[in-house]
Amino acid sequence: GNSVTQMEGPVTLSEEAFLTINCTYTATGYPSLFWYVQYPGEGLQLLLKATKADDKGSNKGFEATYRKETTSFHLEKGSVQVSDSAVYFCALSSGGSNYKLTFGKGTLLTVNP
């Protein structure tokens, strides 16, 4: 079956630090990969996505590259801000039910001024 493993949190950084949140997956077929962000008290928002190998998704300074050879989709940002404090979820859709998502457990990021 499908599964997503992302680094355990919480992650605490100072403003302007470099961020990496690791995500690896197991999937049948050729999955589409997503990063979602959840700010306190809100639902999930799509941050970025990639649908085929070597695609790079990017948004709001965040990037992630679909690496088929290492089955990874790591989230990076060069310089985090306090406003980036949130929970980040890696997810994939694959197989016959290509509209269902499999989520990682989420990583809490706190950015201090």
Next chain:
Amino acid sequence: DVKVTQSSRYLVKRTGEKVFLECVQDMDHENMFWYRQDPGLGLRLIYFSYDVKMKEKGDIPEGYSVSREKKERFSLILESASTNQTSMYLCASSGGVRGQPQHFGDGTRLSIL
């Protein structure tokens, strides 16, 4: 922009009550989903629907049912609420094309007393 609207942000009910959570989307999406989110457990899929009047069980359907009489509306029903159903409930919708993301509502924080 896709809008997914959940009827209540906060809800308090009593044990044994029948509880209805409503979700409406405005993008004519085929697929709709109900998740619950609990600390340490991430997001778990309760039910989803891929068409009007069609539904499938997710990972944790016990104690819940759903209704989709119109394409834009997907209801989650707690037949007889129990304290272990206290949780954050998230609704989502998506189109039926490979790689399309799910779009989430803001969530309903439900407390069962």
